[in-house]
Amino acid sequence: xxxxxxxxxxxxxxxxxxxxxxxxxxxxxxxxxxxxxxxxxxxxxxxxxxxxxxxxxxxxxxxxxxxxxxxxxxxxxxxxxxxxxxxxxxxxxxxxxxxxxxxxxxxxxxxxxxxxxxxxxxxxxxxxxxxxxxxxxxxxxxxxxxxxxxxxxxxxxxxxxxxxxxxxxxxxxxxxxxxxxxxxxxxxxxxxxxxxxxxxxxxxxxxxxxxxxxxxxxxxxxxxxxxxxxxxxxxxxxxxxxxxxxxxxxxxxxxxxxxxxxxxxxxxxxxxxxxxxxxxxxxxxxxxxxxxxxxxxxxxxxxxxxxxxxxxxxxxxxxxxxxxxxxxxxxxxxxxxxxxxxxxxxxxxxxxxxxxxxxxxxxxxxxxxxxxxxxxxxxxxxxxxxxxxxxxxxxxxxxxxxxxxxxxxxxxxxxxxxxxxxxxxxxxxxxxxxxxxxxxxxxxxxxxxxxxxxxxxxxxxxxxxxxxxxxxxxxxxxxxxxxxxxxxxxxxxxxxxxxxxxxxxxxxxxxxxxxxxxxxxxxxxxxxxxxxxxxxxxxxxxxxxxxxxxxxxxxxxxxxxxxxxxxxxxxxxxxxxxxxxxxxxxxxxxxxxxxxxxxxxxxxxxxxxxxxxxxxxxxxxxxxxxxxxxxxxxxxxxxxxxxxxxxxxxxxxxxxxxxxxxxxxxxxxxxxxxxxx
Ligand code: HEC
Numbered sequence: 001x002x003x004x005x006x007x008x009x010x011x012x013x014x015x016x017x018x019x020x021x022x023x024x025x026x027x028x029x030x031x032x033x034x035x036x037x038x039x040x041x042x043x044x045x046x047x048x049x050x051x052x053x054x055x056x057x058x059x060x061x062x063x064x065x066x067x068x069x070x071x072x073x074x075x076x077x078x079x080x081x082x083x084x085x086x087x088x089x090x091x092x093x094x095x096x097x098x099x100x101x102x103x104x105x106x107x108x109x110x111x112x113x114x115x116x117x118x119x120x121x122x123x124x125x126x127x128x129x130x131x132x133x134x135x136x137x138x139x140x141x142x143x144x145x146x147x148x149x150x151x152x153x154x155x156x157x158x159x160x161x162x163x164x165x166x167x168x169x170x171x172x173x174x175x176x177x178x179x180x181x182x183x184x185x186x187x188x189x190x191x192x193x194x195x196x197x198x199x200x201x202x203x204x205x206x207x208x209x210x211x212x213x214x215x216x217x218x219x220x221x222x223x224x225x226x227x228x229x230x231x232x233x234x235x236x237x238x239x240x241x242x243x244x245x246x247x248x249x250x251x252x253x254x255x256x257x258x259x260x261x262x263x264x265x266x267x268x269x270x271x272x273x274x275x276x277x278x279x280x281x282x283x284x285x286x287x288x289x290x291x292x293x294x295x296x297x298x299x300x301x302x303x304x305x306x307x308x309x310x311x312x313x314x315x316x317x318x319x320x321x322x323x324x325x326x327x328x329x330x331x332x333x334x335x336x337x338x339x340x341x342x343x344x345x346x347x348x349x350x351x352x353x354x355x356x357x358x359x360x361x362x363x364x365x366x367x368x369x370x371x372x373x374x375x376x377x378x379x380x381x382x383x384x385x386x387x388x389x390x391x392x393x394x395x396x397x398x399x400x401x402x403x404x405x406x407x408x409x410x411x412x413x414x415x416x417x418x419x420x421x422x423x424x425x426x427x428x429x430x431x432x433x434x435x436x437x438x439x440x441x442x443x444x445x446x447x448x449x450x451x452x453x454x455x456x457x458x459x460x461x462x463x464x465x466x467x468x469x470x471x472x473x474x475x476x477x478x479x480x481x482x483x484x485x486x487x488x489x490x491x492x493x494x495x496x497x498x499x500x501x502x503x504x505x506x507x508x509x510x511x512x513x514x515x516x517x518x519x520x521x522x523x524x525x526x527x528x529x530x531x532x533x534x535x536x537x538x539x540x541x542x543x544x545x546x547x548x549x550x551x552x553x554x555x556x557x558x559x560x561x562x563x564x565x566x567x568x569x570x571x572x573x574x575x576x577x578x579x580x581x582x583x584x585x586x587x588x589x590x591x592x593x594x595x596x597x598x599x600x601x602x603x604x605x606x607x608x609x610x611x612x613x614x615x616x617x618x619x620x621x622x623x624x625x626x627x628x629x630x631x632x633x634x635x636x637x638x639x640x641x642x643x644x645x646x647x648x649x650x651x652x653x654x655x656x657x658x659x660x661x662x663x664x665x666x667x668x669x670x671x672x673x674x675x676x677x
Contacts, residue, residue: 486527498524
């Protein structure tokens with residue numbers, strides 16, 4: 001991907017004066033082509049437009065990483081999930097916290113320069129499936145772009161944080177949310193959105209950087225076919241759907257991954273799962289359901305589709321392809337190939353020719369039981385009968401969490417390895433008996449019948465690991481058992497990764513040996529970055545994620561930016577708030593039927609925030625430790641939204657007081673049964 005650059009002019013090899021002049025025309029000076037060769041900067045989401053997340057810096061390396069120490073920290077003041085990649089340009093770090101708040105910090109000292117709060121309405125928390133998180137900003141010239149949870153795209157003055165323009169990218173027609181980072185492609189800023197389970201129809205939009213005007217919009221799935229198609233690709237896609245999917249949106253949201261190849265002038269966008277998850281419910285007559293679970297190669301000027309590759313045709317398992325897309329030039333069978341790589345939820349590692357979309361290879365990188373292999377002749381997965389859950393619930397691998405989720409990978413051109421935050425997961429899939437779309441809540445079509453719930457006990461536990469994968473041989477080179485987040489690799493032959501036990505760890509890129517650790521005591525899932533200023537190299541990571549100390553009776557989810565450099569000695573700040581083990585537990589109440597009903601309601605509406613089986617994973621308050629006052633105010637909180645300002649919207653529009661009582665009986669039962677004393 002990388003070619004020599006002088007200033008902002010690209011020299012095409014072999015060098016000829018004529019070509020150099022052409023590539024250097026005056027407009028190019030403010031056109032961002034994405035070949036950022038300033039080794040010290042991290043000015044794009046994946047550092048460079050190819051999203052390799054590899055830093056060419058090597059001042060910190062295997063021989064001295066032991067001297068890495070804390071240089072500064074910055075508290076975001078938020079106690080919800082943090083997933084951001086900080087960007088660093090011209091000595092300033094731009095980092096997002098929960099609720100899409102942007103902080104500009106001095107990258108050397110951590111001093112706060114400005115903060116921008118887009119004022120996301122707190123009741124929207126209910127429509128953010130996976131937390132009120134934000135994965136970062138984009139920068140172009142002297143402007144910073146952020147997508148907010150409530151669907152707006154903001155252009156901010158990079159010096160002051162003031163709004164230059166803002167545009168409502170979703171018009172709040174439906175329960176769309178933005179958690180992903182925008183990307184800059186030439187004179188446009190590209191943004192997707194999420195919300196498939198809430199009944200939305202996915203799309204990705206491009207806005208003119210200067211004016212904020214919509215340049216194009218690419219819908220990822222077709223709408224009501226009795227209405228005109230928005231663009232020709234929708235006519236093609238509609239032929240692969242059956243039934244009346246548009247009433248439930250269809251899904252296919254582009255909520256995270258993008259990459260850009262300036263030479264091919266292709267923008268790659270990953271699309272999400274079908275909604276509801278079951279294809280029998282979504283598209284009862286079958287069909288591939290384009291463009292769910294696909295990598296789309298779009299012309300960034302026109303928004304037209306150049307090619308697509310669907311990783312999971314007719315998705316039936318929530319196997320999104322929104323996972324990190326990474327571009328690299330690999331030597332395969334003796335020739336240098338321009339490839340795009342992805343390790344989506346479905347457990348296969350894909351290597352595609354990124355000019356044509358041709359499949360070069362696909363192999364399992366984790367435990368997979370839904371398909372035997374990918375047929376190289378057709379490019380399609382060969383599904384196994386064990387993956388069909390229409391007649392009875394089944395345990396299938398991977399689970400809806402996927403073999404790899406959004407935490408990004410990295411590619412180290414020196415070792416030739418891709419580092420994947422992988423996990424073996426197993427999910428219980430079963431068809432709900434009478435599916436009814438319920439707007440404003442989580443619609444998957446998955447059964448919570450006693451049979452399905454009982455199967456959970458038999459599912460193998462989640463096994464997380466850091467995987468070093470050879471993308472040419474399609475083989476594992478090493479692995480480390482760790483429950484970690486996004487990855488950074490560096491030319492110092494190091495791989496950095498945070499984990500939910502509150503550590504940031506440096507591994508040897510060639511062997512996986514653990515060389516250095518910093519213990520923050522706050523869960524980390526966000527990917528680290530590295531940058532340099534003056535002579536010094538820095539490594540930064542944002543904390544604020546699931547945190548699982550061995551006794552799991554903590555609540556610690558403190559948003560904080562940690563920056564490390566060689567020789568620094570700042571002590572780790574004290575963080576955290578413990579669930580008070582002395583909080584009294586109310587007596588069990590309610591009939592077994594009520595408790596069972598509460599169990600079902602809890603897993604339908606509450607578990608995604610408060611944790612499976614009422615055991616918090618550290619992101620949001622553990623209900624087993626709620627005080628008598630909270631129990632007394634239960635209906636006010638759960639139905640009427642008394643804690644809406646804290647991000648706990650009331651459920652009075654879909655739950656009754658009897659439901660609230662059943663929920664409380666279940667939570668109390670869990671507290672008595674499972675809380676350590
Ligand atoms: C979108 C995420 C989300 C969902 C879904 C959710 N909650 Fe909450 N809940 C929160 C947040 C955030 C808080 C406030 C946490 C804090 O005080 O730090 C909260 C607080 C609470 C509290 C107060 C706890 C205490 O000890 O202070 C109760 C009770 C509660 N939720 C019950 C429920 C129930 C029952 C459901 C399902 C019907 C539910 N919640 C669904 C996010 C959620």
